[in-house]
Amino acid sequence: MIRLLSTSLIALSVAACSTTAAEPLASASAAAVADRPAANAAVPIEPAPLSELVAEVELPFEKFTLDNGLTVVVHEDRKAPLVGVSVWYDVGSKHEPAGKTGFAHLFEHLMFNGTENAPADWFEYIQQMGGTDVNGTTSPDRTNYFQTVPTGALDRILMLESDRMGHLLDAVTQEKLDNQRGVVQNEKRQGDNNPFGLLRYEIFENLFPKGHRYHHSTIGSMGDLDAASMEDVQSWFRDHYGPNNAVLVLAGDIDTATARAKVEKWFGAIPAGPEVVDPVVTVPTLPAEKTKVTTDNIATTRLFRMWTVPGSNSPEAVPLNLASAVLGGLSSSRLDNALVREDPVAVSVSTFNYTLEDAGVFVVQADVKPGVDPAEVAAKLDAQIAEFIATGPTADELERAKVSSMAGVIRGLESVGGFGGKAPQLAAGELYMGDPGHVEKELAQMAAATPEQVRDLTRTWLSRPVFNLVFNPGERTEGGENRGGAATGANAAGLPSLAELTQANYCKPEFCEPVSLATFMQAERDTLPEIGTLSGLEFPDIERATLSNGMEVYFAQREAVPTVSVLVEFDAGRAAETRADLGTQRLMLATMDEGTRRLNSTEFAIAQERLAANISAGFNADWTTFSLDGLSPNLAPSLELLAEFIRQPGFRTGDIERSRAKLLNALTAELKEPNQLADRALRRTLYGDHPYGLPSSGLGSAQRLQALTASDLQAFHDRWLRPDTARIYVVGDTTLAEATRLLEASFGDWQAPASPAPQRGYDAPIPTPHQRIVLLDRPNSPQSVIYGGQVLDLRGATDDLTLLGASNEALSGGFLSRINMNLRETKGWSYGAGGGIGTALDRVYYGVRAPVQADRTADAITEVQREIDEFVTTRGVEPNELERIVNSNMRELPGQFETAGDVLGGVVTIVRYNRDDDYYEKLADTYRTLSAAELDAIARATFVEDDIVYVVVGDAAVVRPQLEALDLEVEEITLEE
Structure with a gap:
């Protein structure tokens, strides 16, 4: 799941923004400039107060515990006939003994392969009942399983979840173990094969010493996966998958009385397992600054600065998350301003605080702009970090970080399940903190954080010895097949053997011998519970309106959370380009994201952050789109900002050059990433010069990108982005009348040019199929x-x-x-x-x-x-x-x-x-x-x-x-x- 205020290590880059003084428009024709609508005097930025955002996060729950130790949390949400069902076990890769790395994750796979009373694949049952948001994940700290099901299928899913908790072992065969071992090893190969695929090993192997519980990768090593035996499966299940080591959350169309009866029925007779004693995990400090240089099949040098920091169970985690946002997480962050715009030596920068339960990793990274000396970027990166450690955030920076973070939580809570919805928030709070409602306390802590507190904690943790990691472009010197495992033998200090874990630390005497659970409640498990009455879909009514300039508006109301989503689409897409001019649209949109005529890049980013409004642009084969995800209390200024974004692009020289550098780097990276290479080649082979044969990224040649001018971008904008080829969609917590009134104010005076609307080009012949x-x-x-x-x-x-x-x-x-x-x-x-x-x-x-x-x-x-x-x-x-x-x-x-x-x-x-x-x-x-x-x-x-x-x-x-x-x-x- 997406932990509150944490960023996945997979997301290793973010869009970069930084401060520049407003520049004059560059290269656009005088006529084009004159035809643009005059910029508004000011976009009214009057966001809802922070206290109002905190008040929006209400996650009421009831909690009870069965006699066997299973903790159950119930949240009632009647907006749809759905229940999010989430089961979290307090076992992850940090619980693995020496020589058994990757086993928690391997076992997660086995849990989907059938049980004693439900022998088919898990997804067979889920699809038959209409389940959605189905998955299971393993982290160093926990393993979870989740799905959202129709209310009428609740008994069936509870039977299935209880069956894999209490009736699994007789269904696990050597054939299933061998098969899932192969699947996991291919998951490892797939991750390793990507650019920066070995980063996961570098982080944990270098920051956490041998023998530390976070030293090894959750995916494990090939050797340890090969060694996993049926005896290991039996022991792992008995020692970790008892009800007393689990949290069950039911969130949605359910009340506590109904939930208690059903959970008692299906889980009550499963006996408690051994008491699990969590290992002691410390936050280590490097004895001295450490530097490692490696090579990978990447586009440009990437510099990392990393420190271990407190985990999510520490009150220091929230302020450090805010520090990460201000330093390099926000679009208007310190590093973006300094290294990407004011002094453009990097094509992108980012910072994130990856928080595990007992420790975390604070990561700063910068992608060197091609042609710039990496040593120069490193010096300037270190100088910015040092300045931030010394001064901390300003009050305004901290406020924007708080608003952006809280808005993300509010949006996530619209779902009852999945990765970031209500059920996983409740489960994480209970498992890690003993409090299902801990998310509300975190938000309150965030709201109360001061610049001085954030500065002091940053100074405490980032003044310690740093791990400098440098990825240079080049051929890899090592793969990942022999990495990911914990140390063994003399180097495995602190890691007990499996036998020691089973007999001494984890196993109550009555559970040390194999125990078959197949006799419990067998009569009720002979057949799957019937699926009850299922409610059909009630799709919201689509309401329609037309602005005074002819733009059509399509509206649907959703009131579950105070958010509004808006999409403005134009008849364009990749079909508006040919292979000869491909890249124009991508550079145009990238430069538009850098600001408007009135607002430079940083000012535009700050305006969004204050409103908690995410504004973005994109395209597919046939449409070019502009989207807004905003909060309903801030809808009026958010729509004004969206309209300014679409209608009044800045196209400043500096913005174009920064965007060009990013896209040239992205193009180089695309030609090294295996999936993007395959997609490029297949599209061109199948479609030839038809628009659908163009790369889905919208990037053509480096030569074309380098040749584009502000006039080219303005010409594409004026030709394809016009009100007579546009539609507006609005969904969320407002009304059609209010949405139309606000859209009329922001878009209604936009008039189409006299020239005929352009037509997409689908005339190019498609090659005759030739299999090869x-x-x-x-x-x-x-x-x-x-x-x-x-x-x-x-x-x-x-x-x-x-x-x-x-x-x-x-x-x-x-x-x-x-x-x-x-x-x-x-x-x-x-x-x-x-x-x-x-x-x-x-x-x-x-x-x-x-x-x-x-x-x-x-x-x-x-x-x-x-x-x-x-x-x-x-x-x-x-x-x-x-x-x-x-x-x-x-x-x-x-x-x-x-x-x-x-x-x-x-x-x-x-x-x-x-x-x-x-x-x-x-x-x-x-x-x-x-x-x-x-x-x-x-x-x-x-x-x-x-x-x-x-x-x-x-x-x-x-x-x-x-x-x-x-x-x-x-x-x-x-x-x-």
Whole structure:
């Protein structure tokens, strides 16, 4: 889950902003400047007070404990017929003994592979009941399992969760263990294969000494994973997965009395397990400053500065999170201002405080601007850190950090489950702090934090010896296959053996011998509980209005949280460009994000932060979009800021140059990342010069990016962003009348130019299918990334793809699809594989993706070919697949539209593709009447395996000999742009 105010280590870069003085407009024609609307005198920035935001976070709950020690937390939320069910176990990789690294995570995988009374794959049951937001995760501190289910399926999901808590062991076989071991090892390879994939090892191995509980990676080492035995499985389950070591949260359409009765029924007879004693984990300090230099297949040098800091169980964590936001987390952060704008020696900077339970890692990073000496950037980075340690944040900086953080929590609490909703917030509070409502106390602590407190804690922790890590571009000198494990032998001080853990520290005498739990409550578990009455989807009414300038407004009301989401879309997208001018739109949008005519970049960022308004721009194949996620009390000034962003771009010379440098770096990085390489190559191979053949990133050649001028950006803006090609969507806690009134004030005076509206270009011919393997060499890759695709004779604007998508669910569209179950669950060659139908106005495509271990590349392609061929010839949709397709699609509908963002996406789809307003409400009837013959017919008329082109990105020395043994042409290419 996303812990409050923490940033995932995966998110290793953020958009950079910094302060500049307002510059004159550069290079745009005088006529273009004259035609722009005059800037408003001022955008009224009058945000709701901080106290009002704190008051919005109300998370009432009731808590009780069963006789066996299971802690249960209940939160009632009747907005939808859904219940978020979250089970958190107090066991993670910090509990692993020497020689058993990665085992907590491996065991998490085994928990999805069936139980004594429910032997099928977990996702089979979840999809049949219409569950959404389904997953399980492992951290150093805990393992959790969660899903959101229709209220009528609550008994069934509680039976299933209790069955894997109390009735698992007899279902775990050596075959399942071996298979999931392979899956996890491919998950490790997949992570290691990416640029910066080895960073996770560098952080923890260097900051935490050998023997420390956070020294080793949660993914573990290959050797330890290979050594995991059935005896380990048995011991791990008995020692850690008892009800007294777990927290169960039910959040949603449920009350405490009902919850207590159901939980007692399903969990009450599971006996308590051994008392688990959490290991003592300290916050270590390096004995001296430490520096390490390594190389990786990356675009530019990245500099890191890292310190260990207190964890989330410390009152010092919240102020340190605020310090991180001010130093490098906010768009207007100190580092952005100093190193990206005022003195642009870096293309991006960021800071985040990664908080585990008992310790954390405070990380500062900077990507060196190509052509700049890394030593110069390092010196300036260190100087800024030193100045921040000395002075701390200003009151205004701290206020903006608080507002931005609190708004994120408010938005997350719209969901009852998932990664950041109510159930995980309650579970985390109980597991870590013994208080399900701890999030409210954290927000109160945040509101009370002072600049002096933040300064003093920053000074305390960041004045200690630092770990300097430098990633330089180049060939990797080591892989991750031998990393991630804890030290063994003499170096394993403080790490007991498994036997010591089992017999001495963790095991009560009565549980030291194997105990079968299969006899408990067996009569009630012979069959799955019936699914009760399920409520159908009630999609919000779509209300409509038209502004005085003709702009259409589409509105749906959602009142669960005080937020509003707005999307302004224009008929443009990548289809507004050709290969020759590709990159213009991407640079235009990046520069627009740097400020307006009135507000320079930092001023624009500060305005958003004060309002807790997230404003952004993007595009896909057919549309260019501008979005606002705001708080309803701040809606009026937020919409004014959005309108200024769209209508009055600054296009200053300095902004353009900074954006250009970022995008040139992004382009270099894209040509090194295996999935982006594969996507680029496949799109170009399938579509040629058609707009859909352009890279999804919107980045063309470095030469084109370097040649673009302010006039080019302004011309694209004036040609494609105009009110007569725009629509506005609003969903949230307001009314159509109020939204229309505010939109009229911000957009109503925007008049379309006299010139005809431009038309997207879909005329370029699509190449005739020519099946082959297109190989891109990426040396030393432990995995190969396989992309396959075929352009279909279907158009999104005119053809309803619902039935084709349903048919593909059996073949490749989901966890239980044939291709994923084959390559992941049966063969163990991949962490996950699958495919789907693209969505676009013009010709759509079918695509399949399979990252696999390098030595199984050709075998995987053969299996994909076989699965597709069988599906469209001899083995169409089978009865169990049809049942799952029908039930899951009917029953998932309420869960698919729980949040305002979900509803916004639905409204957009209805309007874009000219569907009836009740389209989603009628989908249940569409699925209910499906037949296998109907699905088979559409698949056989659409999928042609002989037309599929396969792109492989991998180590050619390993892969090419395999591919040449197949009955397919192999074409090796190099992508330079």
